Amino acid sequence: xxxxxxxxxxxxxxxxxxxxxxxxxxxxxxxxxxxxxxxxxxxxxxxxxxxxxxxxxxxxxxxxxxxxxxxxxxxxxxxxxxxxxxxxxxxxxxxxxxxxxxxxxxxxxxxxxxxxxxxxxxxxxxxxxxxxxxxxxxxxxxxxxxxxxxxxxxxxxxxxxxxxxxxxxxxxxxxxxxxxxxxxxxxxxxxxxxxxxxxxxxxxxxxxxxxxxxxxxxxxxxxxxxxxxxxxxxxxxxxxxxxxxxxxxxxxxxxxxxxxxxxxxxxxxxxxxxxxxxxxxxxxxxxxxxxxxxxxxxxxxxxxxxxxxxxxxxxxxxxxxxxxxxxxxxxxxxxxxxxxxxx
Amino acid sequence: xxxxxxxxxxxxxxxxxxxxxxxxxxxxxxxxxxxxxxxxxxxxxxxxxxxxxxxxxxxxxxxxxxxxxxxxxxxxxxxxxxxxxxxxxxxxxxxxxxxxxxxxxxxxxxxxxxxxxxxxxxxxxxxxxxxxxxxxxxxxxxxxxxxxxxxxxxxxxxxxxxxxxxxxxxxxxxxxxxxxxxxxxxxxxxxxxxxxxxxxxxxxxxxxxxxxxxxxxxxxxxxxxxxxxxxxxxxxxxxxxxxxxxxxxxxxxxxxxxxxxxxxxxxxxxxxxxxxxxxxxxxxxxxxxxxxxxxxxxxxxxxxxxxxxxxxxxxxxxxxxxxxxxxxxxxxxxxxxxxxxxxxxxxxxxxxxxxxxxxxxxxxxxxxxxxxxxxxxxxxxxxxxxxxxxxxxxx
Numbered sequence: 001x002x003x004x005x006x007x008x009x010x011x012x013x014x015x016x017x018x019x020x021x022x023x024x025x026x027x028x029x030x031x032x033x034x035x036x037x038x039x040x041x042x043x044x045x046x047x048x049x050x051x052x053x054x055x056x057x058x059x060x061x062x063x064x065x066x067x068x069x070x071x072x073x074x075x076x077x078x079x080x081x082x083x084x085x086x087x088x089x090x091x092x093x094x095x096x097x098x099x100x101x102x103x104x105x106x107x108x109x110x111x112x113x114x115x116x117x118x119x120x121x122x123x124x125x126x127x128x129x130x131x132x133x134x135x136x137x138x139x140x141x142x143x144x145x146x147x148x149x150x151x152x153x154x155x156x157x158x159x160x161x162x163x164x165x166x167x168x169x170x171x172x173x174x175x176x177x178x179x180x181x182x183x184x185x186x187x188x189x190x191x192x193x194x195x196x197x198x199x200x201x202x203x204x205x206x207x208x209x210x211x212x213x214x215x216x217x218x219x220x221x222x223x224x225x226x227x228x229x230x231x232x233x234x235x236x237x238x239x240x241x242x243x244x245x246x247x248x249x250x251x252x253x254x255x256x257x258x259x260x261x262x263x264x265x266x267x268x269x270x271x272x273x274x275x276x277x278x279x280x281x282x283x284x285x286x287x288x289x290x291x292x293x294x295x296x297x298x299x300x301x302x303x304x305x306x307x308x309x310x311x312x313x314x315x316x317x318x319x320x321x322x323x324x325x326x327x328x329x330x331x332x333x334x335x336x337x338x339x340x341x342x343x
Numbered sequence: 344x345x346x347x348x349x350x351x352x353x354x355x356x357x358x359x360x361x362x363x364x365x366x367x368x369x370x371x372x373x374x375x376x377x378x379x380x381x382x383x384x385x386x387x388x389x390x391x392x393x394x395x396x397x398x399x400x401x402x403x404x405x406x407x408x409x410x411x412x413x414x415x416x417x418x419x420x421x422x423x424x425x426x427x428x429x430x431x432x433x434x435x436x437x438x439x440x441x442x443x444x445x446x447x448x449x450x451x452x453x454x455x456x457x458x459x460x461x462x463x464x465x466x467x468x469x470x471x472x473x474x475x476x477x478x479x480x481x482x483x484x485x486x487x488x489x490x491x492x493x494x495x496x497x498x499x500x501x502x503x504x505x506x507x508x509x510x511x512x513x514x515x516x517x518x519x520x521x522x523x524x525x526x527x528x529x530x531x532x533x534x535x536x537x538x539x540x541x542x543x544x545x546x547x548x549x550x551x552x553x554x555x556x557x558x559x560x561x562x563x564x565x566x567x568x569x570x571x572x573x574x575x576x577x578x579x580x581x582x583x584x585x586x587x588x589x590x591x592x593x594x595x596x597x598x599x600x601x602x603x604x605x606x607x608x609x610x611x612x613x614x615x616x617x618x619x620x621x622x623x624x625x626x627x628x629x630x631x632x633x634x635x636x637x638x639x640x641x642x643x644x645x646x647x648x649x650x651x652x653x654x655x656x657x658x659x660x661x662x663x664x665x666x667x668x669x670x671x672x673x674x675x676x677x678x679x680x681x682x683x684x685x686x687x688x689x690x691x692x693x694x695x696x697x698x699x700x701x702x703x704x705x706x707x708x709x710x711x712x713x714x715x716x717x718x719x720x721x722x723x724x725x726x727x728x729x730x731x732x733x734x735x736x737x738x
Contacts, residue, residue, distance in 0.1 A: 073497055131699055139719060140496060141424060142706045145644050148637055149698030156691035164688075268633070272508070279501065313516045320505035327498050327505075328490045 019329030027299075030308065037307040043183045049301015050294055051189045051258065054196045057293025058251035059274035061203060061286065062124075062244030068284035069220040069240045070136060075147035076127060078271015079154035080120055080245060084252020085262045086162045088116050089169045098172050105172035113195070113253055120249025121242035123154075128241040133234070151268075158264035166263040173257050192254055199250055200290055203243065207286060216240055220284070269316070273300075276323040282336025291334060296322065360565070360652075368558040375401065376551025394674075398550035399622075400667040404659050405557035406619045411642040411658035412564040412651060413611020418640065419649035419715070420568075420577060421604035422584030423492075424500040427507020428639050430487075431480045431609045433514055433631040435616020437525075438476035440532035440626035442467040457539040469538045469621070473560075476613035484609025485602050492601045504636075511631040531627035535620050547624035557618055561655070564611050568651045571607070580604055581649075585718060638665070641694070645701055647708030649715045656710055665690065 005013070034042045059081050066074045091112045092098050098108035127150055135143045176187045207213035218226045219236045227233055255270075256262055273296060281292025296319060303309040303318045310318060326333065375398050378384060410432060417425045440446055443456070445464035456466025467475070491502040517526030526532070537544035538556065545552050571577045579600045582590035591597050620626050638661065646657020673686025701708070707716040 071497075073500075131703070134703055138702070138706060141418075141644065141648075142702045142719065144424070144500070145641065146699050146702040148641070149695045149702065152691045152695030152698065156689070156695060159688065159691060272504070275501070276505075279498075314512070317509045317512050320508045324491075324502050324505045324509075327494060327502050331494055331498055 016330050019325075023325055023329065031302070034302060034306040034308050040182045042302070042306050044185075045301050045305030046298055047183075047185055047189055047301075048305060049298040051192055051297070052301060053277075053294035053297020054192055055251050055255050055258075055293075056270070056274045056277045056297050057290040058196060058199065058247045058254070059270060060278040060281070060289035060293045061200075061247045063275050064278040064281070064283050064286065064289040065216075065240050065244045067278070069216060069237055070132070071140070072132065072143050072147065073275065074244075075144065075271070076150035076154055077244065077248060078267035078269075078274065079151045079158065080124060080127075080267070081248040081252050081255070081270060081274075082158050082262070082264065082267030083123065083154055083161075084116050084120050084249035085256040085266065086158055086252075086264075087119050087249070088112050088253040088256045089167070089262050090161075091115055092172060093169055099170035101172050101174040109172055109253075109257070113250060116249040116253045117246035118249075120245035120247070120252070122245070124241040124245025124248070125238050128238055133237075155264055155267070158267070162262050162264050164264065166261050169256060169260055169262065171257050171260050188258055192258055196250075196254060199247065203247065204286055206243070212236070212239060273319055276319055279323060280326050280333055282333030285333070285335045288333055288335035295334075360569070361562075364562060364565070368555065368562070371401070371558070372551060372555045375554055379551075394671050395667070396663070397667065398554065400663065402550060402554055402557055402622050403619075403666055404662040405554065405561055406615050406622060407639070407642065407662040408561045408655050408658040409557065409564055409618060410612055410615035411639055411646070411654050412561065412568055413608045413615065414639050415608075415643050415649065415651065415654045416568060416571070416580075416611070417604050417608035418643050419654065419712075420572065420580040420584065421601060422496075422580075423601060423604060424496060424640070425503045425605075425608070426500050426633075426636050426640065427487075427503040427505065427510075428608075428612060429631050429633065429635040430507045430510035431484065431612025432616045432619065432635065433511050433628075434480050434483055435476040435613035436620045436626045436631070437514060437532075437616075438479055438613065439472055439535050439617040439620035440526070441465060442472045442475060443469065443536040443620075444532055444534060446527065446532050455539075457536050457544045466536055469536065469617075473614060473617050476617040477610040478613070480609040480613030480616070481606040484605040484607075484612075488602050488605035492598055492605075504633075507633060507636050511628065514631065515628040517628070526626075526628060529628055531625055533625045535624060535626070538621055545621075547621075553622065557622075560614055560618060564614070565651050565655075567607070567611075576600065576603055581714065585714075638662075641698060645697070645708055647710040647712060647715070650708070650710055650712040653708050653710030653712070657708065661694075664693070669693070 031042075059077065062077045062080070063074060066072055066077070092108050096108040096111065098105045131146050131150055132143060135146055173188055173191055177184050178187065178190075179185070207216060215226070215231045215236045216239065218229065218231060219233055219240075223233050226236070274293065277292035277296040278289045279292070280296060281288025281290070283289075299322060300315055300319055304312045304315055374392070379389065379392060379398070410428065413431075414425060414428050417423050417428075442465050444466075445462065447465050448463040450465055451461070451463055452465045452467070453460045453462075454466070454471070455468035457469065458466050487503065487506050491499055494502065513520065514526040516528065518524050518528030518530075520526075537546045538553070539545075540552060540556070543549075543552075545556070571580075579590070579595045582593065582595050583597060583600055587597065590600075639658075642657040642661045643654050644657075645661065646655065647653025669686050669690060673684065676686065677683055707719045711719075
């Protein structure tokens, strides 16, 4: 007979599978009910949700990269995204002076994408260098509290930069709608995906196919062994933070261009949602973060906009309920590997 | 088990605090109840007290002390990170709102309440509500803990965070919760019953007497914490905190121990919630936000995890800085130097810097517990050194 695990492990697996089946069945039922009720409204809500999901996915990548490599919940990441949004607003509107969607606008957008990614990367590397690096061997709680402290400081910068009230900005992505049947899809959504997806594929290529990516993966598995193999651990971790920061910056730009408002405390909620996405997909797994982000965006969009749902007032509750259900039934997430506790 | 010769010493030192604590309580009480309203008091002192530590701010700090002591049991003793403690505060607050006000106007229940019997709503005696609030919170603590405690520490923190976001939102949207009004939504529940205290009912402005009450509640929590810490459960908590695997090998029932930490910690959140509702004379949903949870964790960590005196200090200092201290300092600074800097807008920067610097250079807190200090620096020592040091500190 094949060994399938201890009795406790088998029971755990059973709980997980039944839980997953029940949750999945309820979710499917809900979606089908919505489709039957009003297909058009359903599709529109789903598309709007997926657009937010793309932004969640970009932020979630930063969480998942950092968690994968040093096992730290980087609470400040959401605020880095907020700074990215504020930076993009100022960059495009004031420093370059583009406020219309034309060729110059696209030029400004492209320039801003590069600038904001560098901005995010530099800030994240600085944070790692001056705060997290010294705490790498400290208890988890210390690093977590430090992350909260950094989140406060970034919020302070945002508060001083953006002001204490939300600010409206002109957007330079052309708006307009196309119709597929009766379903209205805004051009904005399509363009966001056209910009966002290459970033995701580029990141995936970087991690899976380059030498630096290999170094990242090896450091996340075993730091000491990586050192022995001649990998500069500090540099690799800094590089990971740089990529995460760049993704957060890009997400900030996309958010600012699609929503058009910035606020100093915006990073907090979005950061939590993005982290939920990372956990949902399986933390430490790149595609997991993407799928998790899109899924959370979809669920949130359907909840807010579909005919059968709890409505916008319960948006957060739904997201966090998903988080709790996932963690209770399948802590490893959708794509995550099940790890056994080593002694 | 080896009988420790230090037992009598421990017991004695365990009770010594009561004398000092009572003296401090009495001094504060006399200052705020009798000295402050006294007409012969020099105006300078009167203004000084009102500027730097007005009665309302002091009472609020004490509410934070009560809750930080509860969180200390979860985070400091049992080593479980709780990022959603505000949920217990909210539940406690709404217990006061439900059972001590005219919120359920269609009912008329009066159980030793402090208002006339014919007034509408549920009016249960404050002391009972305190107990109810604590027990309801303890129940919720266990409820939240039960399915999630088999998770690793980071995930556990996230689940508590999720609950800390969900429960306040339930109250925030509670005006129409499946057709029932459970919390009056954003309008909040205004006015809760005064506290019956023998001869007199304490309304929202009886700061002096309520100060004494809050000090008493904090003392109860200190007493519970210290007694539990020395007892079987407390030692089990410390064992779980320091090495879960080893603890379970030694026969510590992990689930039960952790659940007890959650329930007892949450109980104190309930006490704090009820106390806070009487302090602000109402329950307002928007006050229960995530920042409070973080703030409470910061109090426990900065004060010194696991050490009740450190936690009390941390709670006092942080809530004072956040509530009144920074503003008072700012106005003094601006008057002296003729500047007009908005000091309260620097709260984020100040807290952020303090958290980071403390974690970098003194991560065991202001008044650390000796064991915790070792634990926090364990990785910096090699195996032999840490064993030697642990031997020296003892238990």
